[in-house]
Amino acid sequence: SVQAHKEEDNPEKMMEVNGLSPVPHSYDYDLIVIGGGSGGLAAAKEAAKYEKKVMVLDFVTPTPQGSSWGLGGTCVNVGCIPKKLMHQAALLGQALQDSRKFGWQFTEEVKHNWMTMTESVQNYIGSLNWGYRVALRDTKVTYENAYGEFVGPHTIKATNKKGIEKLYTAERFIIATGERPRYLGIPGDKEYCISSDDLFSLPYCPGKTLVIGASYVALECAGFLAGLGLDVTVMVRSILLRGFDQDMANKIGEYMKEHGVSFIREFVPIKIEQVEEGAPGILKVTAKSTTGDQIIEGEYNTVLLAIGRDPCTRKIGLDKVGVNINEKTGKIPVNDEEQTNVPHIYAIGDILQGKLELTPVAIQAGRLLVRRLYAGAATKCDYVNVPTTVFTPLEYGACGYSEETAVEKFGEENIEVYHSHFWPLEWTVPSRDNNKCYAKIICNIQDNERVIGFHVLGPNAGEVTQGFAAAIKCGLTKEQLDNTIGIHPVCAEV
Amino acid sequence: GKNEYDLLVIGGGSGGLACAKEAAQFGRKVAVLDYVEPSPQGTTWGLGGTCVNVGCIPKKLMHQAALLGSALKDAQHYGWNISQPVHHTWSVMAQGVQNYVKSLNWGHRVQLQDKKVKYFNVKGSFSDPHTVRGLTKAGKETVVTADNIVIATGGRPKYPTHIAGALEYGITSDDLFWLKESPGKTLPSFILYVSLECAGFLTGIGLDTTVMMRSIPLRGFDQASHISKKKQICFTTQQQMASLVTEHMESYGTKFLKRCLPTKVEKLKSNRLQVTWKNADLNREENDSFDTVMWAVGRVPDTKTLNLEAVGVKTNSETGKIIVDATEATSVPHIYAVGDITEGRPELTPTAIAAGKLLAQRLFGQSSELMDYDNVPTTVFTPLEYGCVGLSEEAAVQCHGSDNIEVYHAYYKPLEFTVAERDATQCYVKMVCLREREQRILGLHFIGPNAGEVIQGFALGIKCGATYSQLMKTVGIHPTSAEEVTKLHITKRSGLDATVTGC
Numbered sequence: 001s002v003q004a005h006k007e008e009d010n011p012e013k014m015m016e017v018n019g020l021s022p023v024p025h026s027y028d029y030d031l032i033v034i035g036g037g038s039g040g041l042a043a044a045k046e047a048a049k050y051e052k053k054v055m056v057l058d059f060v061t062p063t064p065q066g067s068s069w070g071l072g073g074t075c076v077n078v079g080c081i082p083k084k085l086m087h088q089a090a091l092l093g094q095a096l097q098d099s100r101k102f103g104w105q106f107t108e109e110v111k112h113n114w115m116t117m118t119e120s121v122q123n124y125i126g127s128l129n130w131g132y133r134v135a136l137r138d139t140k141v142t143y144e145n146a147y148g149e150f151v152g153p154h155t156i157k158a159t160n161k162k163g164i165e166k167l168y169t170a171e172r173f174i175i176a177t178g179e180r181p182r183y184l185g186i187p188g189d190k191e192y193c194i195s196s197d198d199l200f201s202l203p204y205c206p207g208k209t210l211v212i213g214a215s216y217v218a219l220e221c222a223g224f225l226a227g228l229g230l231d232v233t234v235m236v237r238s239i240l241l242r243g244f245d246q247d248m249a250n251k252i253g254e255y256m257k258e259h260g261v262s263f264i265r266e267f268v269p270i271k272i273e274q275v276e277e278g279a280p281g282i283l284k285v286t287a288k289s290t291t292g293d294q295i296i297e298g299e300y301n302t303v304l305l306a307i308g309r310d311p312c313t314r315k316i317g318l319d320k321v322g323v324n325i326n327e328k329t330g331k332i333p334v335n336d337e338e339q340t341n342v343p344h345i346y347a348i349g350d351i352l353q354g355k356l357e358l359t360p361v362a363i364q365a366g367r368l369l370v371r372r373l374y375a376g377a378a379t380k381c382d383y384v385n386v387p388t389t390v391f392t393p394l395e396y397g398a399c400g401y402s403e404e405t406a407v408e409k410f411g412e413e414n415i416e417v418y419h420s421h422f423w424p425l426e427w428t429v430p431s432r433d434n435n436k437c438y439a440k441i442i443c444n445i446q447d448n449e450r451v452i453g454f455h456v457l458g459p460n461a462g463e464v465t466q467g468f469a470a471a472i473k474c475g476l477t478k479e480q481l482d483n484t485i486g487i488h489p490v491c492a493e494v
Numbered sequence: 495g496k497n498e499y500d501l502l503v504i505g506g507g508s509g510g511l512a513c514a515k516e517a518a519q520f521g522r523k524v525a526v527l528d529y530v531e532p533s534p535q536g537t538t539w540g541l542g543g544t545c546v547n548v549g550c551i552p553k554k555l556m557h558q559a560a561l562l563g564s565a566l567k568d569a570q571h572y573g574w575n576i577s578q579p580v581h582h583t584w585s586v587m588a589q590g591v592q593n594y595v596k597s598l599n600w601g602h603r604v605q606l607q608d609k610k611v612k613y614f615n616v617k618g619s620f621s622d623p624h625t626v627r628g629l630t631k632a633g634k635e636t637v638v639t640a641d642n643i644v645i646a647t648g649g650r651p652k653y654p655t656h657i658a659g660a661l662e663y664g665i666t667s668d669d670l671f672w673l674k675e676s677p678g679k680t681l682p683s684f685i686l687y688v689s690l691e692c693a694g695f696l697t698g699i700g701l702d703t704t705v706m707m708r709s710i711p712l713r714g715f716d717q718a719s720h721i722s723k724k725k726q727i728c729f730t731t732q733q734q735m736a737s738l739v740t741e742h743m744e745s746y747g748t749k750f751l752k753r754c755l756p757t758k759v760e761k762l763k764s765n766r767l768q769v770t771w772k773n774a775d776l777n778r779e780e781n782d783s784f785d786t787v788m789w790a791v792g793r794v795p796d797t798k799t800l801n802l803e804a805v806g807v808k809t810n811s812e813t814g815k816i817i818v819d820a821t822e823a824t825s826v827p828h829i830y831a832v833g834d835i836t837e838g839r840p841e842l843t844p845t846a847i848a849a850g851k852l853l854a855q856r857l858f859g860q861s862s863e864l865m866d867y868d869n870v871p872t873t874v875f876t877p878l879e880y881g882c883v884g885l886s887e888e889a890a891v892q893c894h895g896s897d898n899i900e901v902y903h904a905y906y907k908p909l910e911f912t913v914a915e916r917d918a919t920q921c922y923v924k925m926v927c928l929r930e931r932e933q934r935i936l937g938l939h940f941i942g943p944n945a946g947e948v949i950q951g952f953a954l955g956i957k958c959g960a961t962y963s964q965l966m967k968t969v970g971i972h973p974t975s976a977e978e979v980t981k982l983h984i985t986k987r988s989g990l991d992a993t994v995t996g997c
Contacts, residue, residue: 075972081909084973088910089572095565096574102559103587103699104566106580117573120913131995228573360970360977386969397971425551426558429590460947466976467951470968474958484957485870486844487881488545489554492950493844 029053031373032156032170034148034316037073039349039362040176041132046370048139055168056141057148057158064183064190067198070129071136071143074178074350075359077125082200083220085121087391090227094393101430112228114205122201150317154344157317172373175323175332175340175347176366177316179309179357184212188272192283193303196221204279206230207301212269214240216390218306219252223393226261233262233298235269237290241390245402248438248455255394255436255457266290272303311351321345326353336380338369356386387454387469389462394436397465399472401453406442415452416443418478422494424459439494441481449478456491464492497624499525501857502640504618504626504800507543508843509833510646511602513850518609520858525638526606527628529617531799533668534653534661540599541606541613544648544834545843547595552671553691555591557875560698564877568914582699584676592672614638619801623826642857645807645816645824645831646850647800649793649841659759663767664787667692678785681706681769687874689790690739694877697748704749704784706756706771734887734924735880738941742878742920754780759787795835805829810837820864822853840870871953873946878920881945883953884937890926899936900929902962902982906994908943909973923978925962933962938979948976 031047033040036058047054060077062068069077089112096110136143146158146166154169181195194202196217207230211222214236226232234256241249257263267287276282280301287296311330318325318332324341325332331353338346346369349362364381371377387399406415419440427433442453454468468476486493501517503510506528514526530547532538539547559582566580606613616628616636626643628636651666667688670677679702680693689705696703744750753774760768762783770781795815802809808817808825815837822830830853833839833846848865855861871883890899902925907918926937935956940948955965962982970977984992 080973084909085572085913088913089569089574092565092569092572092574095562096569096576099559099562099566101586101590102555102562103583103585103590104559104562104580105583105586106566107577111575113573113575115573116571117913120571120573124912135995358969359972360980364969382967382969387971389971389974425554428594429555429558429587460944462971462974463944463947463976464951466968466971466974466979467948467953467955469971470952470960470965470980471954471958473964473968474955474960476954476958480957481954483866484954485842485848487871487873487946487950487953488843489550490873490944490946490950492947 027154027169027171029055029142029168029170031055031172031174031370032057032148032168033174033176034156035073035176035178035312035349036071036132036143037176037178037349037362038075038359039178039366040073040174041071041136041366042363043174043176043348043366043370044141045135045139046367047374048141050370050374052374054141055170056136056143057146057156058143059145059147059160061147061180063180063195063197065194065198067201069201070126071132071145072125072129076128076132078197078200080359081128082121082125083196083224084391085124086117086200086224086228087220089117090224090393093227093229098426098430098432114228115203117228118200118202125200148316150321150323153321153342171344173345174366174369175313175316175318175345175351176349176362177312177351179311179350181305182308182310183305184269184307186269186271188274188283189305192272192274193305195305199304206304207280208299209233209302209304210235210285210298210300211304211306213306213308214238214242215306215308216241216244216392217309218304219256219392220390221304221306222261223256223391226256226259227393232260233264233300235264235267235285235287237268238266244390244396245398245404245453245455247403247440248396248398248457251436251438251457252390252392252394252396255433256392258433259393264296267296269303270295275299309350309357313351323347329353337372338365338381355383356388358386358388361386385469385472387465389465391462394457395459395461397454397456397461399454399465399469400451401442402455403440403442403453406444406453410444410446410452414445416445416449416478417441418443420494422458422491424491425489426459437491437494441478443478451476451478451481456494458491460491467492497639497641499523499612499638499640501525501642501644501854502527502626502638503644503646505543505644505646505648505796505833505835506541506602506613507646507648507833507846508545509648509846509850510543510644511541511606511850512847513644513646513832513854514611515605515609516851516854517858518611520854522858523612524610525612525614525640527614527616527618527626527638529615529628531617531650531796533650533666535665535669537669537672539672540596541602541615542595542599546598546602548668548671550843551598552591552595553667553695554875555594556587556671556695556699557691557877559587560695560877563698563700564916568910568916571914584699585674587699588671588673595671617799619799620805620807621801623805623829641828643829644822644850644853645797645800645829645835646833646846647796648834649795651789652792652794653789654756654791657756657758659761659767660756660789663759663761664789666789670788677701677788679783680704680786680788681782681784687876689788690743690876691874692788692790693748694743694746694875697743697746698877702749703747704751704782705743706751706754706769708755709753735882735922735939735941738920738922739874739876739878739880742941743876745917745919746877793834793841797835807831813837821856822849822865839867840872842870842872845870869953869956871949873949875946878941879943879945880939880941881949882937882939883949884935884956885926886937886939887924887926890936894928894936898929900927900933900962901925901986902927902984903986903992904978904982904984904994905992906942906975906978908975910943921975923982925965925979925982927962932964935960935962935965940975940979942975944975948979951976952979 030052146160333353348365350357389397423434437458439456443449500522756771816831834841873881921942924939927933970980
C-alpha cells in the first residue's frame with residue numbers, strides 16, 4: 001500500500017478540492033463503495049451526510065448480447081423498475097378488456113407496440129440514472145464509472161471503459177456489487193439467448209418467447225410478455241418459485257396457464273441453435289426430460305434465460321485481501337453487522353449469504369451500517385418478517401413464514417391456517433375469475449395465535465401486504481386481526 | 495315463548511342482515527323486515543340495504559369505470575394502440591352494475607333462506623315494545639312479535655326542501671346508480687364524500703360535472719363531528735387532505751363552484767334544469783342549465799315511520815338518530831339499534847356488520863364482547879383516493895397539544911404515473927404520532943391510487959399500538975406506493991421539503 005500511495009495524486013490536493021476535513025491515516029477516502037446499486041448508493045449517500053469522504057465505483061460489464069446501462073444498479077435498470085412498468089403495461093391490456101364491460105367503447109382490435117413501451121421505460125430509467133448522478137454530486141460523493149477490484153488491504157484498482165487504471169485507498173470498504181443472470185452452460189446459450197439484463201431494453205419485440213426457469217424473474221417476465229399479447233412458454237425443471245409457499249406458487253402457475261402461458265414441466269434445455277437470423281430471428285431449442293429419455297424440440301423467436309443469478313464476487317480481488325466467500329455460490333458470509341471476515345471490509349445487498357435479495361433490504365442494511373460506522377448508532381438491520389411481492393399477472397404478496405416452513409418449525413398441530421378465496425369487486429362486472437384470488441394467514445397457536453405468515457394472491461398485492469407487514473412487526477395476533485374493521489369495498493378487507 | 499321470534503330485525507342492510515344471520519347461527523328463530531320507500535323520483539331496489547344497492551358497491555364499480563377511463567389514456571403511453579376517440583356509454587355500465595347488484599339481492603335472499611331466517615318485504619312500525627306491524631306495498635298487514643328487536647333501518651338522502659324545485663327536479667345517490675340513461679351535464683351539490691365521489695366518477699366517464707359548495711370541502715361531515723373526541727373518525731375536518739383531493743379533481747376536469755348557495759331549480763322548455771344560485775364571493779346571483787341536479791347534502795336516519803314514540807325509543811333531537819349505549823341498547827329494554835341509524839357511530843358498512851354480529855353474539859352466544867369503534871379505517875373513493883385510519887391532524891392536536899405530536903409527511907410519485915405522464919402533485923402521505931419516546935402512531939393518511947388497499951394493513955398495525963420506530967423497522971415492498979409509509983422521515987415541524995426524490 002505504500003507503493004500505491006506513491007503512485008497516486010497528492011491526497012491533500014484531492015481533499016482541498018473536495019473541501020473536506022483530512023482523512024485518517026492518509027487514505028484517499030473514508031469509505032469506498034464498490035457497486036452503485038440500491039445498497040451501494042444508499043450507503044454512500046448516508047455516509048456523505050456525516051461528512052465522510054466517499055467514493056462510489058460502478059461499472060456494468062456488457063451482457064453477451066451487448067446490453068449495458070447507467071448508474072443505479074439492478075433495481076433501477078434491469079430489475080424492479082422496468083419490471084413493474086412492463087407489468088403495468090400488461091395490466092393495462094387487461095384493463096382495456098375490462099373497460100368494455102364498464103361502458104367504454106373503442107375499436108375491437110387493440111395491438112401493443114413494444115417499441116413505444118420500451119422507449120418510455122428506458123426514458124424513465126435514464127432520468128433515474130441522471131438523478132443518481134446529480135444526487136451523488138450534490139452530496140459530494142465521488143463517482144467513477146470504473147470496475148473496482150482489490151489489490152491490497154486498503155487499495156482498490158479502478159479500471160474504466162477505456163482501460164485506464166487508477167488506484168484509490170480507503171479506511172473502509174463496502175462491497176455491493178450485486179449479481180448477474182446465470183447462463184446454462186449449454187451450446188448456444190450465450191450466443192442466442194437473452195436474459196432479464198437484455199429484455200428491458202430489447203430494441204425489437206421479442207415475439208414468440210420461451211422462458212427458461214421458474215424463478216420469480218421467469219414468471220414475472222413470462223407473465224407480462226403474455227399480457228402484452230405474445231405467445232409465451234415457460235420451461236420448468238421441477239417446481240415453481242422454489243423457496244416460496246408452494247400452495248401459493250401453484251395457484252400462480254394455474255392462473256398463468258389459464259391466462260395464456262404454456263408450461264413445459266420437467267424438462268431442461270440441452271442446446272440452442274439458430275434457424276434464422278433477425279431481430280428477432282428464429283431459434284430452435286432442444287430439451288431433455290428430467291424424468292426419462294424423452295427429447296423435445298421447439299422453435300421460438302426469443303429464448304429468455306431466468307434460471308438464477310450469480311454474485312459478482314469472483315473477479316474483484318477478494319482473494320487478495322482475504323475476504324471469505326462461499327466457493328460454491330459466490331456469496332459473502334457476514335455477521336449481523338454486515339461485516340466480512342476482514343474487519344474493515346463490509347458487504348450488503350444481493351451478494352450476502354443467507355439474506356433476502358431485495359432492494360429495500362439492501363437500502364436498509366446500507367443505511368444502518370453507515371449509521372453504525374459513523375453516527376454512533378447501534379441499530380442492526382432487521383431481516384425478520386421482510387415483506388415481498390411477486391408481480392406475476394395475479395400478484396402475490398407475502399410476509400413471514402410459508403405454510404411448509406411454519407409446519408416444519410412449529411409442528412402442524414401448533415399452527416392454524418385461516419384462508420379465504422375472494423372476488424375483487426372490480427372483477428364482477430367484467431366477469432373475471434371468481435375463485436382465483438386468495439388470502440391466508442398462518443398463526444402460532446402456542447403464542448397467542450400470533451400471525452407468523454401472511455399470503456395474498458390478488459390485484460395490488462404489494463399495496464395490500466405492506467401494512468400487514470407493519471402489523472406483523474408489531475406482533476399482530478389473530479384476535480387483533482379480527483377486531484380490526486375492514487375498509488369496504490377493497491380486496492384487503494378479506 | 496310468548497313471542498313468535500327470538501329476534502326481529504327491522505332493516506335488511508349491512509348491519510341488519512349480519513345480525514340476523516349471526517343470531518340464526520345460534521339456532522334462534524329470526525325474522526328480517528326490509529322495505530324500500532321509493533325515492534321522490536320513484537327509484538327503488540331489493541334486499542341488501544344502502545351499501546349493496548345505492549352505496550359502496552355501485553359507487554366503487556362506477557369509480558372503477560372512471561379509473562378504467564384513465565387506464566385507457568395511460569395505456570397509450572405504455573404502447574397500446576387505441577384509436578381515438580374513445581366513448582363511454584352509460585347504459586352499458588349501468589346495466590353491468592345493476593345486474594351485479596341484483597345478483598347480490600338474490601344472494602342475500604338465498605342466504606337468509608339457507609340460514610332459515612324469515613324475510614318479510616314489509617314496512618315496519620312499532621305497536622308495542624315486542625310487536626311490530628308490517629305493511630306490504632299493497633297495504634296488506636302482518637304482525638310480528640319478538641323477544642328482541644334490532645332497528646337497522648339506516649338512512650336516506652336529505653333534500654334541501656327550502657330550495658324551490660329541489661324535490662321535484664333533483665335526484666340523489668338513491669337515483670343516480672339506477673339511472674338507465676346518462677345523467678349528462680350534472681351538478682352534484684354540496685360537499686360530502688358522496689358528492690365528491692360521484693362527481694369524480696361522473697367526470698371520469700366523460701360527463702360535464704360541476705360541484706357546487708357552500709363553503710369548504712368535506713366540512714359537512716356533521717354527523718361525524720358530533721361524536722366524542724375519543725371516537726372521532728379520521729376524516730373530520732381534514733382540511734389539508736380535502737383540499738388535495740379536490741385540487742386533483744379540478745385538474746382532472748371537475749368544475750367547482752365554491753361559496754355558492756343554490757336558491758332555486760326550474761325546468762326549462764328543453765327539459766333541462768336551470769339552477770340559480772347566490773355567489774357569495776362576487777355577491778351576485780348566477781345561473782346555468784344542467785341535465786341533472788344531484789343533491790348530496792347529507793343523510794337522515796330512516797325513523798319517521800317506525801313509530802318510535804309509541805315505545806319510547808329515545809333519539810337525538812338534532813340528528814334524529816337513535817341513542818344507544820356501548821352494547822347497542824336503546825332506551826327501551828330488548829330494543830337495540832345498529833348501523834347508520836345510531837347516534838355517534840361511523841356510517842360505514844363494516845362497522846355496522848361487526849356491531850350487528852357482536853350484538854347477536856352477546857344476545858344469544860354468551861359473549862360479552864363490545865364493539866370497538868376506535869381506529870376504524872376508511873377510504874373516500876374520489877378519482878385520487880383518500881384512505882385513513884386513526885386521528886386527523888387537527889384531532890390529534892386537540893387531544894394532545896401540538897407540542898406533543900409529530901407529523902411525518904411526504905409527497906411521492908407512484909411509479910405507474912411516470913411512463914403515463916400523469917400528474918402526481920397531490921399524491922401524499924401523512925402520519926400523525928405522539929412525539930415522545932417510541933412515537934406511537936395516532937393516525938395515518940394516504941392520498942393516492944388504491945388507498946384502501948394501502949391503509950387496511952396499517953389499520954391492523956395501529957390496532958396493535960404500532961409506533962414510528964416499529965414502522966421504520968418494517969422493510970418496504972418495492973416498487974409500491976404503500977412503501978412510502980415505511981420511508982416517512984421528514985416532519986412538518988422541520989419545514990423541509992417533503993418531496994420524495996428517487997430510491
